[in-house]
Amino acid sequence: MMLMVISKSKLKKILIFILILAFIIGGIAYILKNKSQDTMNLLDMAGNTQPYTMGTVKNSGHVAITCNVDLGWEDEYIENILEVLDKENVKITFAVTGKWAEKNKEMLLKMQEKGHEIANHGYQHINYDTLSYDENLNEIKKSQQIIDDATKKESKFFQAPSGAFCDETVKAANDLGYICYKWDVDTIDWMDKDNPEKIIERIKKKDIKDGSIVLMHPTKATTMCLDDIISIIRIKGYVPGRLSDVFSV
Numbered sequence: 001m002m003l004m005v006i007s008k009s010k011l012k013k014i015l016i017f018i019l020i021l022a023f024i025i026g027g028i029a030y031i032l033k034n035k036s037q038d039t040m041n042l043l044d045m046a047g048n049t050q051p052y053t054m055g056t057v058k059n060s061g062h063v064a065i066t067c068n069v070d071l072g073w074e075d076e077y078i079e080n081i082l083e084v085l086d087k088e089n090v091k092i093t094f095a096v097t098g099k100w101a102e103k104n105k106e107m108l109l110k111m112q113e114k115g116h117e118i119a120n121h122g123y124q125h126i127n128y129d130t131l132s133y134d135e136n137l138n139e140i141k142k143s144q145q146i147i148d149d150a151t152k153k154e155s156k157f158f159q160a161p162s163g164a165f166c167d168e169t170v171k172a173a174n175d176l177g178y179i180c181y182k183w184d185v186d187t188i189d190w191m192d193k194d195n196p197e198k199i200i201e202r203i204k205k206k207d208i209k210d211g212s213i214v215l216m217h218p219t220k221a222t223t224m225c226l227d228d229i230i231s232i233i234r235i236k237g238y239v240p241g242r243l244s245d246v247f248s249v
Contacts, residue, residue: 049167049170049171050165050170050180051159051160051163051165051170051180051181051182052179052180052181052182052213052247053181053182053183053184053213054184054209054211054212054213054246055210055211055212055213055243055245055246055247056211056246056247056248057211057245057246057247057248058210058211059210060210060211060245060246061210061238061239062210062211062238062239062240062241062245062246063185063208063209063210063211063212063213063214063233063236063238063239063240063241063246064092064093064211064212064213064214064240064241064242064243064245064246065090065092065093065214065216065229065230065233065240065241065242066092066093066094066095066119066159066181066183066213066214066215066216066243067081067092067093067094067095067216067217067218068095068096068121068159068161068215068216068217069094069095069096069097069100069121069217069218070095070096070097070100070121070125070161071100071125074217074218074219075104075107075218077218077219077220077222077223078107078218080218080223081218081222081223081226082110082111082114082116084223084226084227085114085116085226086114087227088226088227088230088240090230090240090241091114091115091116091117091241091242092116092117092240092241092242093116093117093118093119093157093242093243093244094111094116094117094118094119095118095119095120095121095157095159096108096118096119096120096121096147097121097122097123097124097125097143097161098120098122098123098124098142098143098144098145098146098147099123099124099125099143101143101146101147101150102146105150108147108150108151109150109151112151112153116242117157117242117243117244118147118151118153118155119155119156119157119158119159119243120140120143120144120147120155120157120158120159120173120178121143121158121159121160121161122139122140122143122158122160122161123139123140123142123143123146124139124161125161125162126139126161127161127162127164128160128161128164128165128166128169129160129164129165129166129169130164130166131166131168131169132168133168133171133172136168136169136171136172136173137172137175137176140158140169140172140173140176140178141176144176144178154177155178156177156178156179156243156244156247156249157178157179157180157181157243157244157247158173158176158178158179158180158181159180159181159182160180163182163183165180165182179243179247179249181213181243181247182213182215183213183214183215184209184212184213185203185206185208185212185213185214185215186214186215187199187202187203187214187215187216187217187222187229188202189216189217189219189221189222190217190219192221193219193220193221194220194221195221196221196222196224196225196228197225198221199221199222199225199229200225200228200229200232203228203229203232204232208232208233208236208238210238211246212238212246213243213246214229214233216229
């Protein structure tokens with residue numbers, strides 16, 4: 001029987017090669033493991049039957065601020081909202097209806113030009129949870145075409161007016177490529193349009209977490225306390241931002 005004799009130098013090289021290979025394989029496994037933990041698979045998201053009330057990116061360090069623009073009565077306060085956001089250097093997500101976008105293209109583009117994200121809020125402000133799949137699809141798609149044509153950018157997020165989702169709403173939105181979302185922190189500013197102090201106290205009591213989604217509207221009170229809301233988020237250790245900061249898109 002012939003014995004193979006390996007020199008010490010060659011054996012050392014082989015051991016170094018094995019260690020390097022093991023290190024590379026371990027590194028790849030670690031990255032893949034963390035990637036799967038930090039973000040939710042988009043296929044899983046597409047198959048979800050309920051809208052998300054929080055972002056899916058773990059340890060994002062962000063809290064998303066969303067502002068619904070739908071009925072039109074709040075238009076006079078949008079400019080003030082944008083001014084506060086500029087001053088605070090914060091970019092948020094504006095969810096607009098297609099009907100509003102049709103009449104306010106200039107303001108829509110101004111939101112985008114300032115770095116804010118545009119989400120789809122359906123074409124008109126009706127109860128989507130009472131609609132069939134086809135009716136939901138038509139409403140969402142009509143708004144999608146108006147918003148995307150105006151901004152020249154593909155919108156990624158959808159919220160039904162009043163957060164009124166049903167399974168058919170989520171399915172239709174998912175089929176159009178949207179991530180459906182609601183919120184876990186509601187300012188309820190539409191009820192306290194002239195009472196910023198009440199809104200501030202309400203937000204202070206909320207359990208704001210990493211990936212939380214704050215809902216607001218452009219009301220008079222909101223323009224007066226938006227900087228306080230931003231401050232509360234920052235004091236809790238998070239960066240106020242957009243939906244795309246807390247979701248994997």
